[in-house]
Amino acid sequence: MTTTAEHTEHGTHDDHAEHGMSIMGYVKVALILAALTALEVATYFVDFGPFFMPVLLVLMCVKFFIVVSYFMHLKFDNKIFSFMFYSGLFLAVGVYAAFLATFKFFTA
C-alpha cells in the first residue's frame, strides 16, 4: 500500500527510485555484504570451533536475503513478486531437503 501511496503522491514513473533506496543506501548495503563476505572467508583461516557451520550458514542466509530484499528490490515491491519467488525457493528447499534425507545426507 505504501508503494501505491507513493505512486499517487509522486505520480510519475521517474520517481520509481523514491520507494526504494538512495545511492548511498545501496553503497552501504554493498559494504555490509563485503564485510559479511570477509567474515565468511575468515572462517577458512580462523578456527571458529563449534560455531563454524552455524556462522557460515547464517551468513549465507543473511547475504541471500539482503541481496534479494534490497538489490532485487523485493522488500519495496508488490507482495505478488515475493510470493512468486519465495514459492519457488521454498518448494526447491523442501524438495531437495527430502532428496538429501532420502540419501541419508543429514544422518550419515
Place this chain on the structure above:
Amino acid sequence: MADAAVHHADHGHHTSTGLSNNKLGMWLFLGSECLLFGGLISTYMIYRGRVGEGPRPGNVFDIPFTSVSSFVLLMSSLTMVLAVAAAQKRDDRGTTLWLTVTGLLGATFVGGQVYEFTAMYTEGLGYTTSLFGSAFYTLTGFHGVHVTVGVIMLLSLVAIIKRSKVPGDKAEVVELVGLYWHFVDVVWIIIFTLVYLIPT
C-alpha cells in the same frame, strides 16, 4: 493497485493485476531457477565426498582466489543497482556506464572461473575423474554459463540503449536484466559457502 494499473495503462500496458507482466514473468522464471540450482547443489552435496582415485576438494580449491572472485561478483551487483537507478532517472550515459562496468566485472568473474577450472584440470580433476569432479564442474559450469549469458545481456543492452532501440519502458528493461544478474550473484553466495567454504 488501481494507481499502478493506471500507471501501466499510461504506458499502454494495461494488466489485470496492475503489475508489469514482464516483471511478473521474470520473478516466476527466477523462482523456477531456484529449482534448477537446488537440484544441482543437492547433487553436489551428495557426491562431494565421492573422490575415488582423484584429488579431494581441499587439494584443488584455492579459497583466497575464489574469495576475490566472489568479491568481484558482489561488487557487480552494486554496479547493477547503480545502473538501474540511473535508468530510472532517465540518465542514459550513467546507465550505459554502470551496465558496462557490471558486464566487465562479470566477465572478470568468468575469466577467474576459466582459470580455476584450468588449474584444477592440470591438478588432476577432470569432468569424469570422479563423481565429485562431475558434480562440481556441472554445478559451477551451469552457474558460469548463467553469468556469461548475463554478461551478453548486459553488453547487448548497452548497445541497444546507445542505438535508442529499447522496446517499451527502458527503466523496466534495465530492471529486469538487473533481477537476473542479482539472482546469479545470489546463487554464487550459496555455492561459495556450500562448495568452497564447508569442508567435506
